[in-house]
Structures are given as C-alpha cells and as structure tokens.
C-alpha cells in the first residue's frame with residue numbers, strides 16, 4: 001500500500017506548504033449538495049463515462065494501439081485518451097471509498113487495455129501509432145501529447161492511492177521515465193501547447209521522491225515564452241498567448257489565452273513554488289491571481305469570456321449570454337486556488353475556490369448526474385441544455401474527478417492544528433502528529449443555512465488551533481465555544497483561530513449571516529451597468545423562465561428598495577433555498593431598434609413576482625430563458 005493511500009495531494013514534505021491536506025478517507029460528507037452528487041458519480045456516472053468512452057471508440061483506440069483489435073483508424077480527437085484517464089482518476093478517488101465489484105472490474109479492465117498499448121520505449125498516445133508514429137512530438141503545440149500524459153499520471157496516482165495496486169502506476173512511471181529520457185536540458189527542448197503535465201509531474205515527484213520529475217515540470221514551464229523555434233511558423237503574439245507562450249512564465253502579469261490552459265499553467269506554477277524557493281514565480285502568480293479576480297472572473301467564479309479560442313477576454317470583458325465559461329476552466333481555478341491556499345493559508349483563495357465550486361463547477365453537471373454543460377453562460381435566450389457527452393468531452397470527466405476528490409479540499413492541517421475551508425455536514429478525523437487526532441462532527445445545512453455546529457469526538461493533546469474560514473461576505477459572523485463567545489477575532493475574509501486545550505464533547509458554533517445580497521459589478525463591465533446579481537452565502541442566483549410564466553425573464557427588473565425574502569423549498573431541484581421579491585416588468589417590446597427619443601416605454605409597466613433560484617441548478621427544468629444580472633429598475 002502506498003504511503004499516500006487516500007490522499008489527494010501529498011504536501012506532507014513540501015517545504016513551502018503552509019497547509020497540508022487531510023486525506024479524503026478521513027472526511028465524510030453527509031450534506032444535501034455534495035453528498036448526493038458524489039454518490040451519483042460514484043455509483044453511476046463513472047461507469048456511464050467509461051461506457052461512453054467505449055461507445056465512442058476511446059477505449060478501442062487503446063486496443064488498436066496494442067494490436068488487440070484490428071481497427072483502421074484512430075477514433076475521434078487527438079486528445080481523446082485524456083477523457084479515459086480523467087474518468088479513471090475519478091474512479092481512483094471512488095475506489096478510496098469503495099465501489100461495486102462490477103465497476104472495479106470494469107476499471108481494471110480499462111487499465112489493462114491502456115497498459116497493453118504502451119510502447120516498448122514507454123511512449124503511449126493512441127493517436128500516434130502506425131501510420132502516424134513518425135509524427136510523435138512533431139506538433140506539441142497542437143497535439144496534446146504531454147497533456148494526455150499529465151492526465152494519465154494523475155489518474156495512475158489516484159488509482160494507486162485508492163487501491164494500493166501499481167498496475168496503472170507502473171505504466172505512468174514508464175511514461176515519466178520516457179519523458180525524462182527524451183526531454184529536458186541537454187535533450188529535446190519542448191513544451192506542450194496545453195499545460196497539464198506540470199502538475200502531474202509535481203505530484204509524481206511527491207509520490208516517488210524522484211526529483212527528476214519535478215525538475216522536468218519546471219523545465220517545461222521554463223520553456224514557455226522563450227522557445228519560439230518549436231512553434232510552427234512563429235505565429236503572431238495573439239496566437240502565442242492562446243497557449244501562454246508569449247512571455248516567460250515569471251514575466252506574465254495578465255491571464256490570457258485559452259482559459260483552461262491558463263489555469264493549468266498557474267496550477268503547475270503553484271506546485272513548483274510549493275516545492276522550492278522561486279520568488280519570481282511567486283510574484284508572477286500573485287500578479288496573475290490579482291488580474292484574474294479583479295478583472296476577468298465572472299461573479300459565478302467562471303473564467304473565459306470568449307468563444308474564440310475558449311479564451312480570456314480583455315480586462316472587464318465579461319459578456320453574459322456569450323460567456324464561454326468552460327466548466328474545465330472553473331475546475332482549473334479550483335486546482336489553482338487550492339494550491340495557493342496550501343502555500344499561503346489566505347482565505348481569499350478558499351473563497352474563490354468555494355465560489356467556483358458552488359456556482360460554475362456544479363452548474364456543469366445536471367441534477368441526475370447524466371448531463372453536462374461545456375459552456376456556463378450567465379444569461380440564456382433559451383434553447384441551451386446540458387448534453388450527455390460531447391465530441392470534445394473534456395468537461396464531463398473533469399467534473400467527475402473533482403467532485404470525487406472534493407472531501408480532500410475541505411480541511412487542512414498545520415503544525416498548530418486543523419483548518420476548515422468548506423463547511424459540509426459530516427465529519428473529519430485529522431491526524432495532528434504528536435498531538436494525536438482531532439475528530440469532530442459537522443452539523444449544518446450550509447449553504448442554505450449559516451448555522452454551523454462542530455462537536456469534538458476526539459481531542460488532541462495540548463493547545464491546538466481550530467482555524468475556521470470566515471467568508472468575505474460574512475460581515476456579522478458570530479463564533480461561540482461551548483456556548484460562550486470564542487474571544488477571538490472574527491474577520492470576514494480570514495480564518496478565525498481558536499487555540500485552546502480541547503476536550504471531547506467541546507462544541508463550536510459558527511453563525512454566518514445568510515441574508516440575500518445585491519452584488520454590483522465594476523462599471524467597466526459595460527453590460528452589467530445598472531444591473532445587480534443576487535447572492536446569498538456562497539450561492540449566486542438567477543431568474544429562470546420556469547418560475548416566470550407571466551413575464552419574460554429578459555423583461556424582469558428589481559426595484560432598488562425591494563425586500564428580498566428567502567425560503568427553502570425541499571422539493572425543488574433537489575432542495576434549494578430560493579429568493580423572492582416584488583419585481584417589475586419592464587416593457588421589452590419597443591418597436592424600433594434605434595431611435596433618437598429615449599425609450600420611455602422601457603420603464604416598469606407593473607409589478608410582478610420575481611423568484612430567483614441558485615444558478616447552479618438552472619436548466620434542470622427545460623431549456624428556458626435565464627439571467628443572472630437583473631436590471632435594478
């Protein structure tokens with residue numbers, strides 16, 4: 001059994017990690033949002049995704065490569081192997097909790113097909129076999145060979161940590177050895193057009209203690225922006241920005257180009273600064289983070305404004321209907337923020353992670369776990385629905401792997417004690433080294449209710465800190481220990497740190513304010529001027545056609561002084577808290593497209609009930625119209 005069994009990331013010996021993750025297997029989720037979704041993914045989605053991979057020729061591609069099946073051509077996109085790997089990574093986390101014998105058999109059978117396809121030199125990419133074998137590594141900027149390896153290595157690590165078996169891990173090690181033998185200083189200089197390998201190699205280093213894997217990850221990052229010779233035809237700067245190759249990574253200040261690539265790059269960079277001193281890399285990461293979250297992120301935490309290049313737009317370019325907002329980009333933001341949190345322990349990273357998780361990540365999967373969004377727009381004129389799979393199906397298995405590993409993101413430890421990042425009903429039992437264990441139950445209806453009750457079942461020895469995240473929106477948070485004020489600073493946007501000798505039975509109670517908030521955007525986000533988005537706790541809301549039979553949601557307005565009430569509807573959309581207000585119907589039917597006179601008719605024509613649902617559950621009742629930003633009128 002691997003020493004890292006049950007672990008998401010092994011930061012135990014990372015010299016610059018302020019926080020260390022608590023293994024997934026030490027955390028139980030029993031809440032109403034994550035637990036049902038995770039159960040569906042574990043019990044149905046993973047199998048369904050592997051079946052999709054079978055149906056679409058993705059697994060046959062491995063059989064073709066191994067010679068087990070005679071098939072003339074590679075099926076599908078050049079990076080289709082990665083979808084199989086991502087589904088298997090989700091499976092690796094599911095195996096930590098246990099899956100049915102049938103699913104385990106299927107998982108192992110797919111791994112066997114992969115292993116059989118590996119070439120004697122360690123190479124493994126099913127798109128570059130037979131007639132295309134000579135094209136190996138000839139177009140790294142477009143053809144994703146390292147990207148696929150990255151996903152394979154991550155999946156193999158998760159499988160090893162979930163089962164203790166090395167069947168998949170050995171394949172990944174052969175791939176990594178092949179990479180180390182082929183690329184790096186003094187060998188071939190190259191970098192892939194889609195970042196991903198870097199974070200995988202960093203974790204492989206943590207898993208094996210083999211420094212060469214981390215060095216190769218650093219080398220791949222170092223190639224960016226300074227090796228134009230590998231880029232066919234030396235494309236223009238914009239094209240180089242697409243894959244973040246326009247500047248050396250340490251000189252970058254603005255997130256540009258393909259949003260998933262950019263997030264995977266910053267994630268890999270953060271992995272590097274967790275493992276070693278690199279002041280210039282750190283400074284770049286802070287600049288890139290500030291740029292992302294002060295200029296380019298949607299209120300839902302989604303990233304990527306443009307369809308063209310699936311890319312970030314300019315500063316403040318955040319269209320709503322045409323938001324690209326790929327599910328994978330929001331997932332990438334979770335990976336990045338999680339690592340920044342581990343590095344610095346700053347609550348702003350956990351806030352950003354939570355915003356993405358509750359809004360733009362889970363909007364990507366339907367309530368039944370069978371439908372996916374690729375784009376997550378913030379307004380829809382109708383007709384946009386989730387799909388069960390895509391030709392380019394990066395998002396579905398990405399959601400599956402993130403949600404299967406989510407318990408690993410909820411808590412951390414440090415030398416002083418336990419940190420709580422995500423409030424999820426259930427329990428945690430964290431190993432605090434010489435202090436012993438801190439085990440506690442978490443009782444809460446969060447994110448619907450702000451009351452969070454923690455009760456210690458097992459107390460560590462000696463003064464120990466419990467650090468509780470106070471989200472930035474929680475301006476009146478209250479904290480009690482055994483019914484008395486905790487006597488510590490409770491500042492929104494930071495961690496409240498309670499240090500004491502704990503005893504089993506101690507109770508901590510945190511009350512976060514769950515009032516509905518009107519959120520406004522920077523005036524340079526032109527399309528949101530005069531509009532508000534509604535939020536309550538970490539949840540961003542939207543108005544949807546299904547709740548507004550008598551008014552077009554594109555004509556809904558909210559008076560500035562309208563009271564916003566909330567109530568929980570247990571039978572609606574899996575159980576959600578909705579917001580209600582007396583809205584106004586705006587006249588959306590002027591006859592002219594343009595005219596010199598003001599459109600007086602744009603004023604309110606009457607009051608009408610406005611009901612807002614959490615954004616993440618939209619489009620589960622048909623593909624009606626939807627808006628997040630509502631005119632304040």
Ligand code: FUB
Nearest residue numbers: 079194260310328392394
């Ligand atoms: O290129 C691989 C993946 O497919 C990207 O991350 C997605 O944006 C999609 O293009």
Ligand code: ZN
Nearest residue numbers: 326328394395
């Ligand atoms: Zn995607």
